[in-house]
Amino acid sequence: xxxxxxxxxxxxxxxxxxxDTVKLFRFEFVQKVxxxxxxxxxxxxxxxxxxxxxEAPFAPCNAAGAKYLELCIRDIGRLTHKLHEMKVGDxxxxxxxxxNGWPIINQKSKIKNQNGEKKNLLIVVGGLGLIPLRTLILGxxxxxxxxxxxxxxxxxxxxxxMLFRYEYAKWRENGIDVKLTIxxxxxxxxxxxxxxxxLFDKFPIVENAQAFLCGPPVxxxxxxxxxxxxxVTDQDIYLSLERRMHCGLGVCQHCAVGxxxxxxxxxxxxxxxxxxxxxxx
Amino acid sequence: xxxxxxxxxVIYLQKANWLIFGPTLIPLDSLDEEEISxxxxxxxxxxxxxxxxxxxxxxxxxxxxxxxxRLPFYSFKHFFIPEGETLFKYKNxxxxxxxxxxxxxxxxxxxxDLKAINLYDQVFEKDPYYQARRRKILIVGSSSVPEISNxxxxxxYEEDILEHLPFDIFFANDQQPTINNQxxxxxxxxxxxxxxxxxxxxxxxxxIQFSGPIKEGKPDEQMERLRDKLKNKHNQKIWDELGTRxxxxxxxxxSCPTCFCFRVDDYPGLEKNSGxxxxxxxxxxxxxxxxxxxxxxxxxxxxxxLKTTAERIHFWYFHxxxxxxxxxxxxxxxxxxxxxKVCPVGIDIKEVLKEIEAS
Numbered sequence: 110x111x112x113x114x115x116x117x118x119x120x121x122x123x124x125x126x127x128x129d130t131v132k133l134f135r136f137e138f139v140q141k142v143x144x145x146x147x148x149x150x151x152x153x154x155x156x157x158x159x160x161x162x163x164e165a166p167f168a169p170c171n172a173a174g175a176k177y178l179e180l181c182i183r184d185i186g187r188l189t190h191k192l193h194e195m196k197v198g199d200x201x202x203x204x205x206x207x208x209n210g211w212p213i214i215n216q217k218s219k220i221k222n223q224n225g226e227k228k229n230l231l232i233v234v235g236g237l238g239l240i241p242l243r244t245l246i247l248g249x250x251x252x253x254x255x256x257x258x259x260x261x262x263x264x265x266x267x268x269x270x271m272l273f274r275y276e277y278a279k280w281r282e283n284g285i286d287v288k289l290t291i292x293x294x295x296x297x298x299x300x301x302x303x304x305x306x307x308l309f310d311k312f313p314i315v316e317n318a319q320a321f322l323c324g325p326p327v328x329x330x331x332x333x334x335x336x337x338x339x340x341v342t343d344q345d346i347y348l349s350l351e352r353r354m355h356c357g358l359g360v361c362q363h364c365a366v367g368x369x370x371x372x373x374x375x376x377x378x379x380x381x382x383x384x385x386x387x388x389x390x
Numbered sequence: 391x392x393x394x395x396x397x398x399x400v401i402y403l404q405k406a407n408w409l410i411f412g413p414t415l416i417p418l419d420s421l422d423e424e425e426i427s428x429x430x431x432x433x434x435x436x437x438x439x440x441x442x443x444x445x446x447x448x449x450x451x452x453x454x455x456x457x458x459x460r461l462p463f464y465s466f467k468h469f470f471i472p473e474g475e476t477l478f479k480y481k482n483x484x485x486x487x488x489x490x491x492x493x494x495x496x497x498x499x500x501x502x503d504l505k506a507i508n509l510y511d512q513v514f515e516k517d518p519y520y521q522a523r524r525r526k527i528l529i530v531g532s533s534s535v536p537e538i539s540n541x542x543x544x545x546x547y548e549e550d551i552l553e554h555l556p557f558d559i560f561f562a563n564d565q566q567p568t569i570n571n572q573x574x575x576x577x578x579x580x581x582x583x584x585x586x587x588x589x590x591x592x593x594x595x596x597x598i599q600f601s602g603p604i605k606e607g608k609p610d611e612q613m614e615r616l617r618d619k620l621k622n623k624h625n626q627k628i629w630d631e632l633g634t635r636x637x638x639x640x641x642x643x644x645s646c647p648t649c650f651c652f653r654v655d656d657y658p659g660l661e662k663n664s665g666x667x668x669x670x671x672x673x674x675x676x677x678x679x680x681x682x683x684x685x686x687x688x689x690x691x692x693x694x695x696l697k698t699t700a701e702r703i704h705f706w707y708f709h710x711x712x713x714x715x716x717x718x719x720x721x722x723x724x725x726x727x728x729x730x731k732v733c734p735v736g737i738d739i740k741e742v743l744k745e746i747e748a749s
Contacts, residue, residue, distance in 0.1 A: 110518040112487060114477050114654075114667075160480035161665055163656045165683070185683050200483045325684070352695065353682045355654050360513060361672070362651035362709065363679065366695075368621065368716050387624060388701055 113358055116158050116202030117147070119178065121195055127181060128270050131237070132193060135171070136178045139200065147178060147203075151244035151252065152210025152349060152377045155180075156357050158202040162188040166354045166372075168241035169206070173248045178203065181240045181272060207357040208376050211245055211321055212347055213252050228319040228345065229258040233332050235305050235324030239263055239272050241349055241376075242323060246280060260286040260315040264305030264328075267291050268298050288312055304328075309335040321377075322348040329390045333380065346380035350389070391561065391574045391592065397452035402590050403495050408528060410449040411469065412497035413462045417442045449497065457498045457532045457563065457572065461726055465647035466496055466503045469527060470510045474670035475519060477654070481664045488666075489519065495528040502724040504531050504555040506647035508603035511556060512718045513650055519669075528582065531557040532574070534564075548577075553601045558583030560598070604719055613711075613721040615747055620712040625749040626700075632742065633700025635735050640673035642729035642737075648710060648722050649673075674705045707742065 123135035138147060149155070149169050157180065158164040165188050171179035184193040192201070230253060232242055245252055249259055261280075265271045268291060277287050288308050290301040301311055305328060320341055322332055329348060336346055352364035352371040359373035367386035369375060383389045391399070403410055444462045449455050478485040499507075507529065514520030552560060561574035576595035578584040587595055619625075643649040653672040658665040672679060680696040687693060696702045714722030723739070730738040 110521055111516075112518045113516065115485070115487070118483065158656075158667075160483060160485065160667070161656050161658055161663070163667070164654060185685075189683070202483075202485065351682050353680070355652070358516070360517070361653065362674065363653070363672075365705070365709065365713060367708070368713055387626075387704075388695060388697070 114204070114356075116156070116164075116204040118200050119203045121197050121199050121201070122177065124197060127272050130185070131181060131183045131272065133170075133179055133181045133273075134192070136180070136201070136203065137176070138178070138203070147206075148173075149206035149244075150210035151213075151248070152241050153206040153208050154241075154354070154357075154372075154376060155203050155205030155207070156354070157188075157192075158204075159188060159191050160202075162191045164202075164355075165189070166207075166357065168349075168376075170240045170243040171247075173244055173251065181237070181243075183237060205357065207354070207372050209374070211242075211377055212379070213245075227254075227257065227317075229315040229317050230260070231314050231318040231320045231341075232259065232261045232263075233305060233320060233322045233324070233328075233336075234261070235264045235328040236266070236270070237272070238322075238324030238328070238349075240323075242321065243273060245321075246285065249283060249285060255284075258286070258315050259284070260288065260318075262288050262290075262305055262308040262312075264290045264292070264308070264324075267293070267295055286315070304331070306331045306335050309339070314339055314341075319345040320347070322346065326351065326390050343381040343384060344379055347377055348380060348390070349376045350378060350383075352376070391576050391594070393572050395592070396455075396457075396561070396572070396574065399590060399592070400449065400452035400455065400497070403528075403586075406586075408493050408495035410495045410497055411446055411466075412449045412455045413444050413457070413460070413500075414447045414449065414454045415442045415456050416445050416447070446496075455497055457561065457574075459500070459534050461500060461502065461728070463728070463731075464645060465506060465726070465728065466499055467506065467510075467647050467650075469494060469496055470507060470520070470523065471514075471650050471652075471671070474668050476666045477519060477669050478667040479664070480656070480667065481661075485667070487518075490523040490526060493526050493528070495530065497530045497532075498561075499529055499531045499557065501531070501533050501551065501555065502726045503647055504529070504557060505603075505724040507556050508554070508720070509648050509714070509718070509722065510650065512603070528559075528586065529557045529579075530559045530561065531555065531579075532561040532563065534562070548598060550605060552577060552579070552598050554603055554605055555579070556600060556603075559587060559595075609719060610721060612747075613715050616711040616721070616743065617715045619746050619749055620708055623749065625746075628742070628745050628749060629700040629704040632703045632737060633698055635737060636675070636699050636703050637735055638675040638677075638699055638702065639734060640675045641732040641734065643673040643675060643706070644671070645728040645732045647724055647726060647728070648714075651679075674709070675699075675702050707746070711743075711746070 118139040119136040120139050121134055122137045125133040127133050154166045154168045156164045157167055167180045169178050170181050182189050182192060184190050280287055290303055290305060290308050291298060294302050301307055318341055320336055350371050354364045354372040355361040357372045359370040364371035366389050444460045446462045476488040479488055557579040560577040560579060563572055564575045578587055578595055578597045579600055651672050652669050654669050656665055656667050680694045681692045684693045696705055710722035
């Protein structure tokens with residue numbers, strides 16, 4: 110019988126520091142099974158394990174179709190600390206992918222609302238919340254089509270905390286509107302200062318928008334208010350929920366929210382779907 | 391099957407290398423201290439009625455087996471979902487799977503605990519560890535059949551109850567139990583059960599074809615009512631009140647036959663870079679249950695989603711009476727009330743369900 114807890118060994122092939130505490134790890138699978146091919150949809154997650162430190166869920170963030178897997182991880186707990194001590198050539202275990210990603214992949218025909226009308230995309234992210242959206246951003250034309258406008262509102266603590274900051278120029282070249290803000294005023298920063306909601310006051314949001322949200326739970330409440338003011342409907346808002354998935358298979362109960370499992374039915378939910386569940390965000 | 395033959399059957403199983411477990415009466419004076427807390431004894435003396443406690447123990451002598459309708463203090467859960475089980479043993483970076491090998495016969499599994507097995511079978515359908523263990527378990531159910539002389543009832547008993555329970559062999563006690571002279575009507579519920587009965591040389595049994603955990607016809611009305619209340623008519627008052635009483639000891643989750651949630655942790659061994667990945671019982675009443683990673687809050691706590699006792703006890707009820715019905719179309723509670731028996735603050739599930747229904 111297949112063992113869903115069995116992970117595939119993967120080797121670290123590249124480590125790129127992103128901030129003082131965040132590194133981008135690139136893994137290649139050690140092919141034990143010939144022809145093993147890993148693919149995922151943007152917004153899905155995997156379980157990474159290091160023997161002795163256990164497992165934890167992370168969202169892959171590399172460009173779709175690559176031969177490698179990239180995970181962008183902050184040094185915050187026992188497992189991630191161990192990972193940050195690792196070097197190129199060291200091995201971890203990876204199983205997955207799990208869950209449903211951002212809603213575009215399933216409806217092959219790019220982003221459309223219920224009336225079949227094409228929608229532009231507003232991505233609102235804070236801190237590490239940018240990670241599960243990078244695959245989508247890098248594959249904009251593939252996933253969304255060339256005529257869809259994409260706007261990103263990204264808030265970070267400081268300019269040094271901004272993830273993938275050397276890629277923004279490329280994203281902009283590809284027609285993506287990247288709007289940035291930092292929490293507190295600092296030298297060498299001429300852009301917007303304030304929480305991510307500040308961007309809503311400074312810039313008009315892309316017209317006819319669907320919104321994808323990912324960030325700390327406290328961000329959701331305030332961003333949802335702003336989106337309501339801009340008359341984005343609850344069906345057009347999608348958010349990625351954070352929970353600690355132990356099994357990833359919809360069994361262990363740790364990630365249950367109301368009638369759903371974040372691992373199996375999420376982690377991306379439409380706001381319409383979950384708004385009446387107490388304590389969901 | 392009479393008492394003497396039943397005893398022979400137990401010996402037959404022992405000789406066939408089955409490790410046998412079943413309900414047995416532990417006299418009061420030989421109860422291990424850890425079996426039952428002094429606090430509980432002081433507050434709920436009735437749990438030690440009859441000068442002892444029915445516990446599930448390994449059966450060495452057939453006479454130790456107690457097949458009456460007293461519910462064992464703990465359920466048969468840990469035979470199906472152990473408190474802790476090794477998923478992998480690891481050495482450096484390589485993981486080795488670890489599976490159960492021992493044949494276990496469970497004798498005298500009551501109707502309520504059989505119902506719980508229906509839930510395990512569904513939840514762990516795709517779990518290779520559960521399935522490996524399940525293959526090695528022989529389930530011998532038993533219960534008394536009230537008013538068996540009434541044929542219409544006996545018919546219903548088989549169709550409405552036994553047909554929907556997972557067992558290999560079933561003993562229905564069809565007489566008023568008199569000491570040392572019990573008589574059982576015997577049923578088989580699987581090919582495995584038939585084989586064993588035939589090999590033992592017993593032919594006087596009927597086969598009951600398992601027709602799934604759910605009774606035909608309309609869904610259970612109480613299940614529908616409770617689910618509707620929990621999902622569509624959330625009443626915070628009930629949970630706030632329970633939240634002030636519950637002390638989050640987690641005893642209800644341990645004693646509940648349908649509580650199965652777990653966590654997965656790595657435990658280092660004595661040898662360098664070796665150890666085991668272990669799946670063990672968890673409880674949604676514990677603070678860590680809903681923790682996520684991230685910087686601690688201003689009060690020094692790890693960030694979590696079930697923040698209050700009220701939220702945690704609501705989560706427990708919501709799982710049994712809304713989420714399990716959604717997933718499997720049956721209620722996630724077998725009605726044994728073990729949770730009420732062990733609750734140190736006297737929360738009674740029967741009362742809570744009445745409140746939910748009335749809300």
